Amino acid sequence: MRVNTQEEPRLVVSHQEADTQRTASPFIEANTVAVSLAELRQEHIIPVYVKDNEPLVSQADFISTAQEAVATVFQDQQLLTPQIRCSHSIKGRIPEAKDKPATQLQDWEKTLYYERMMFLLEIPSITDIIDGNTLTLTVGGVKAYNLDNLYNKKGAAEHFKVFIGFNNQVCTNLCVRTDGYLADLKVSSLEQLYVGIRQLISSYDQQLHLKQLQSLTEHAITEQQFAQLLGRCRMYQHLPTEEKKQIPPLLFGDTQLTTVCKDYYRDASFCKQEDGNISLWRLYNLMTGANKSTYIDQFLDRSVNALDFSVQVQGGLQGHSASWYLN
Structure with a gap:
């Protein structure tokens, strides 16, 4: 969108x-x-x-x-x-x-x-x-x-x-x-x-x-797409190794993804709109916010991954590339 x-x-x-x-x-x-x-x-x-x-x-x-x-x-x-x-x-x-x-x-x-x-x-x-x-x-x-x-x-x-x-x-x-x-x-x-x-x-x-950050404000996903995205994110961690290699990596685990889901409804600054839509800028900030629960040694890698993931989803919305997370 x-x-x-x-x-x-x-x-x-x-x-x-x-x-x-x-x-x-x-x-x-x-x-x-x-x-x-x-x-x-x-x-x-x-x-x-x-x-x-x-x-x-x-x-x-x-x-x-x-x-x-x-x-x-x-x-x-x-x-x-x-x-x-x-x-x-x-x-x-x-x-x-x-x-x-x-x-x-x-x-x-x-x-x-x-x-x-x-x-x-x-x-x-x-x-x-x-x-x-x-x-x-x-x-x-x-x-x-x-x-x-x-x-x-x-x-x-x-x-x-x-x-x-x-x-x-x-x-x-x-x-x-x-x-x-x-x-x-x-x-x-x-x-x-x-x-x-x-x-x-x-x-x-x-x-x-x-x-690149500004461009994230120009696209949004629906509530149904968010649910699809989050489900795929949870599935990614359990995929067979060979299948995983074909998909852009996601470094966020279940703890962070649960926080993203909760904050989709409750975060004061970056929660969904009334119609359930959420911009990729807000989604990105839900991910960087959830990253605060990460230990120091993994924190920066996940910070970079949050932007890479958001941009990859953006490419899928624009039709520039297929996104396994939205399919």
């Missing part, structure tokens, strides 16, 4: 002062906790390589390097305070307290770091409005120590995930496109990490991304 719209994507760059911190719902929930940059830097220990006891790149240094890269590219813009979420805590204690009962441990005797961390750096002066929703240019990344080989020595490649895209301020849903995402940036120093982030930002086409 084609929806008439006169609105065109328009990037707005403002040099006005902005608050350095934004109060909003978490960009990811799952089993994460909010952590400040100061806490990461001052209170969390840093894993080391077993062979030489040299430290890996700390999560705090990763964020600081990203801040430096973003500030260099967007020299006249202000960055908000990083939003940081961590999961999978690794707790310990200093050797002197090894025999103490846990209830008697003092704070200074405890050690802590989080195996997985994700952060966002918002640039509030670079925005766009799509379907009444304000989108803010955002850079971020993931550091998950479980992806690194700690039984190595300093100089071995470390793994990072880095992205640039937009953050929907209505619901803090992240809009990430393939050309704005490095799923596995392998580096062995902060200098290489800085270069990798700079290169990603330079190669990202934000105007094309916005145009």
Whole structure:
């Protein structure tokens, strides 16, 4: 179904002062906790390589390097305070307290770091409005120590995930496109990490991304098509392997799909219209909203997949390609 719209994507760059911190719902929930940059830097220990006891790149240094890269590219813009979420805590204690009962441990005797961390750096002066929703240019990344080989020595490649895209301020849903995402940036120093982030930002086409997002507002599916789509999405996970290879992949599981179904009726911002129709823009945001229940290590892959899936459905509606999910 084609929806008439006169609105065109328009990037707005403002040099006005902005608050350095934004109060909003978490960009990811799952089993994460909010952590400040100061806490990461001052209170969390840093894993080391077993062979030489040299430290890996700390999560705090990763964020600081990203801040430096973003500030260099967007020299006249202000960055908000990083939003940081961590999961999978690794707790310990200093050797002197090894025999103490846990209830008697003092704070200074405890050690802590989080195996997985994700952060966002918002640039509030670079925005766009799509379907009444304000989108803010955002850079971020993931550091998950479980992806690194700690039984190595300093100089071995470390793994990072880095992205640039937009953050929907209505619901803090992240809009990430393939050309704005490095799923596995392998580096062995902060200098290489800085270069990798700079290169990603330079190669990202934000105007094309916005145009693609805007185009989702121009098409809608009926309630019957939504039911067909959701049913096929649930079937996809159980298809034979060879049959799956012929279909555009879907990374969302039953938990996320159940949330999409529930929010189709109840979401305050992106639910269906009274006649049951729902635009692909709203459907896309239901998916990115449901993605908040995903663990950090899969979050960005599903973010990209949500847009790829929505665009594939759009192609089916336009008749440009057959869509197994709508057939």
